[in-house]
Amino acid sequence: MSLNRSQQLFVTIVKKHHAKPLVKAAKNAGAEGATILYAKGSGIHEKKSFIGIPIEFEKELILTIAKKQVMDQIVHAIVQTGKLNESGKGIGFTIDLKKVTGIAHLLDDPEEADQVMGEEDEDIMPKEDIPFDLIVTIVKKGSANQVIDSSLEAGAEGGTILNGRGSGIHEKASLLNIPIEPEKEVVLTLIHQKKTKEVLQAIETGVGLNQSGKGIAFVIEVDKVVGINHVIEELIEKTTE
Template sequence: MNTVNKAHKLIVTIVKKGQAKKVVKVSKRAGAEGGTIILGRGTGVHENKSFLGIPIIPEKEIILTLVGSDISNRVLSAIEEEANLCCPGTGLAMVINTKTITGIAHLLGINTYINEWTEVKSCMENQAVLYDLIVSIVNKGDADEVVEASKKSGAEGGTIISGRGTGIHEQAKLFNIPIEPEKDIVLTLIDREKTAHVLKKIDEDAGLNQPGKGIAFVLEVEKTIGINHILNRMVNEKFSDNDA
């Protein structure tokens, strides 16, 4: 098995349906090899829409882009500009460190990136707030409980992805044919100070302490863009507290 241990970053971009191809295209122009697009759904504070009193859950596209550390800022800045992520409600992106990679043997020992490129600073590059990504994998239909639990404990919302898989408590069969239960994966970006509280609430409300209900884990996020409204609110709250 060929593995790459040199530093790579995973850029996770969440945008409205129809925007993913543009994100992949601009990422490739900035030096990325490509991207993987996943369909999902989810709501944020700027997307609480309804029709005849029935809540509408916007469809989302999630793009996974693996890049070398030397071009991660360049690719992230290109994504930010193309998707206009500095504007509330357009989407968000986050950068996550990778430890070891396999399946990209063509990159072994080869560095074809242009280091002389002048990097455009992201509007969030110097952010003071640290974030985590909570990944919850639950049975299909339970995602709303995870999102609601997250929002109750301080999260802005969540993005839901459909999947399938089995655990040791889910080895069901029909006519001796294994059944792979459908799953919901929920991505929740959260201020690191609130991570433990949100995770505890998800565990309680979604019943993850029960066998076969699901799991949740936390990934450390290195950088984010597209969440200016959160930082602006925190600054306003801080000044309000100081004035008081």
């Protein structure tokens, strides 16, 4: 037997304390489960300081993996529950997965019928072919804001920061012969493909990624996007002018 590899990942980013009802909605719509990660970040519509003091908005990031046949209805349920079509409520995007392991129970089921969204749900996922990319930047702790500032200057809408840890070949720190794992920050930047090169270059220059030990960045193509209607509408208007 072989695994059904027609799987997708839906990433949802919302404000803190908003994730649980979205996970419940996803499960009711056919998802096996979801993982919630805690993050911080800001967009162009969120104030970044108060009386000169920087403000870091707490976020929750939800990872949901499901078959393509049911992903549309899962996305619909999440968008409806979280009101992601309203400005400032959050964003979501799907990524096609090349290979998945650890889900042996999700084998091909010949009796499973394809489940698609009805006509009443068509406004949830825009039909227009607006291609987006996800830029993932991994830097040392304290450098994430520099990544976001550089991306904003190049035309990005904002970014989401995840905390992590790890080490590279240029990082060999230890204390009393005990290895130390340097703290990291992972920045997720959703960007229209026409701006990907410019934003990626701005991040590379702003953070100095071309220098050893400064960090890395890579680009992942995104399938569908929700929660940024104002961006999509602007792009559609420009293409029709």
